[in-house]
Amino acid sequence: MQIAFSGTIRVLDPAATELKPLFTDLEARELILHGADFDLRLLHARYGFRPSHVFDTMLAARFLNFPKFGLSDLYEKFFGIVLEKKHQRADWCARPLSAELLEYAKKDVERLEELGDRLRDELALLGRVEWHREECDAVVAKTIRSAARPADPEAWRVKGSGSLARRELAFLKELAQARDRMARESDRALFRVFSAEDLIRLAKLAAADSESALRQFPRALPGAHLREFGAAIRNAQAAPPEQWPGPPEPGRRADPRLEKRVRELTARRDLVAAALQLEPSFLASRTAIARVAESRPRTEAELFESLESRWRSGALADVFLAE
Secondary structure, eight states: OEEEETTEEEEOOTTTSOOHHHHHHHTTSEEEESSHHHHHHHHHHHHOOOOSEEEEHHHHHHHTTOSOOSHHHHHHHHHOOOOOGGGGGSOTTSSSOOHHHHHHHHHHHHTHHHHHHHHHHHHHHHTOHHHHHHHHHHHHHHHHHHHHSOOOTTTTOOTTGGGOOHHHHHHHHHHHHHHHHHHHHHTOOHHHHOOHHHHHHHHHHHHHOTTTHHHHSSSOOOHHHHHHHHHHHHHHHHSOGGGSOOSOOOOOOOOHHHHHHHHHHHHHHHHHHHHHTOOHHHHOOHHHHHHHHHHOOOSHHHHHHHHOOHHHHHHHHHHHSOO
């Protein structure tokens, strides 16, 4: 974890340092973060952390309609600093961290306070400080809601699983759940334990020949993988066909009249987005437009219920409210 304040930078290791007291102190402060939603989900899950307010530099860049809004893009735009993106793909679980990675961690936050100030000034010039604040507050609130949401029973499905037969899906489900347990026990990202592509490859091998699947896998697997995946394959092998998972539930068939309404509202959104110089999907996503098309709000309060955003409902009220 990197933290910068008043010209001081600290790099703290959560594996070696008790950080909960620090987060207790930070809860009452405004935090400057880039792409805050991902960080906040992790911090809330591990420490129960909920800041009173954040200033998200990525969201600020989107309100300013910058064509590129990654942190490295903003550092280069404002300060001429190039952050090496290769370090983002490094194994940050390895210990000890190299001097090169520690230096990158420091540079990542070195100018973040100044960047926040620069972006705040530009938001003020456009009169969008309150818009940005509402969006940042929504990110914080969404973090808490997502933490309270029950686990998705279909979370085991991975990209590419839609082409598998039911027997193959039975093996994939057990293997994916085994991977999840290993990831939790080792505190590592799922893809660092075993990729989704490899899960599908192993599920197909197991469905064809459960006895030799692990031996037929293209590379040797560590002992923990052999134990966990071996047990998963045996569980799937023992499951009767009526317990095999099927393909995902098909989505609801589109109503032609509703789709026509969505297209009309999308065209209106695009005109407003162009006038405001905002990226259209940031102003209103297709999912949000579909909710508006279905609910047909007649007041701005009703429109807010569909868009879940005051600044969006205010910007779109004239073109979205039902005639």
